[in-house]
Amino acid sequence: MPLFASPGAGRLAEILAGVERWLLPAACLLCREPVPAREGDRLICDLCRLRWQAVPHPLCDRCGQPSSRGLECRLCAGWPPGLSRARSAVWLEGSARDAVHQLKYEGWSRAAEAMAESMKGLEPLTGQVCLIPIPLGRRRQRVRGYNQSERIASALAGRIGRPVRTDLLQRVRETRTQTALTPEARHANVAAAFGAAPASGLELVLVDDVFTTGATLAAAAAALVDAGAARVEAVTFARAVIDL
Numbered sequence: 001m002p003l004f005a006s007p008g009a010g011r012l013a014e015i016l017a018g019v020e021r022w023l024l025p026a027a028c029l030l031c032r033e034p035v036p037a038r039e040g041d042r043l044i045c046d047l048c049r050l051r052w053q054a055v056p057h058p059l060c061d062r063c064g065q066p067s068s069r070g071l072e073c074r075l076c077a078g079w080p081p082g083l084s085r086a087r088s089a090v091w092l093e094g095s096a097r098d099a100v101h102q103l104k105y106e107g108w109s110r111a112a113e114a115m116a117e118s119m120k121g122l123e124p125l126t127g128q129v130c131l132i133p134i135p136l137g138r139r140r141q142r143v144r145g146y147n148q149s150e151r152i153a154s155a156l157a158g159r160i161g162r163p164v165r166t167d168l169l170q171r172v173r174e175t176r177t178q179t180a181l182t183p184e185a186r187h188a189n190v191a192a193a194f195g196a197a198p199a200s201g202l203e204l205v206l207v208d209d210v211f212t213t214g215a216t217l218a219a220a221a222a223a224l225v226d227a228g229a230a231r232v233e234a235v236t237f238a239r240a241v242i243d244l
């Protein structure tokens with residue numbers, strides 16, 4: 001008999017909810033202030049979310065980097081074809097950086113909910129798109145226990161009513177961590193890192209936590225376009241502040 005079919009099921013669900021509440025921190029993950037009861041079991045309070053700095057317009061049409069109109073963008077000029085547009089919700093600084101850290105390294109996968117909330121209005125998330133989380137290498141996923149991009153994609157899917165597809169894009173080669181690499185070296189590091197299943201005619205939006213130089217997103221998009229995708233765009237929660 002299924003666990004929840006018994007007459008005591010409601011009571012059991014109540015107990016489980018109570019246990020989860022007890023396991024959750026009583027305070028906001030970022031500012032450590034108590035989360036008001038009206039915000040339910042949120043991990044990140046509204047005040048912290050409001051402090052995140054949106055990436056200011058005008059933006060480069062393609063990569064979404066703030067730019068002066070009329071000047072050639074120095075960030076995406078060297079991108080391979082494939083990724084047609086990328087947009088990020090907030091700058092990677094202050095408590096937005098803390099939120100990414102909590103999601104990636106502290107095991108708070110539900111921090112993805114607050115991130116998705118700030119991303120749901122990004123331009124690529126319109127029309128009949130499927131969401132594609134950037135896959136992690138197998139080793140990294142084993143260590144972390146989950147893929148942070150997949151958590152963000154599912155949280156977004158619930159908000160915009162579009163499906164997540166994890167069957168289309170695979171990482172076929174483990175890559176070195178990108179942190180210490182120059183933009184050129186990043187493109188070389190991730191080239192041919194991804195493989196894609198047939199994606200004929202699909203409109204796809206890649207989902208990732210952080211946009212740094214766009215190298216990973218561009219490589220993933222190139223693989224999907226090779227596999228027949230009609231259009232590949234990308235959204236990330238945060239965007240790293242980089243000197244160009």
Ligand SMILES: [Zn+2]
Pocket residue numbers: 028029030031032033044045046047048049
């Ligand atoms: Zn807070």
Ligand SMILES: [Zn+2]
Pocket residue numbers: 060061062063064065073074075076077
């Ligand atoms: Zn650009």
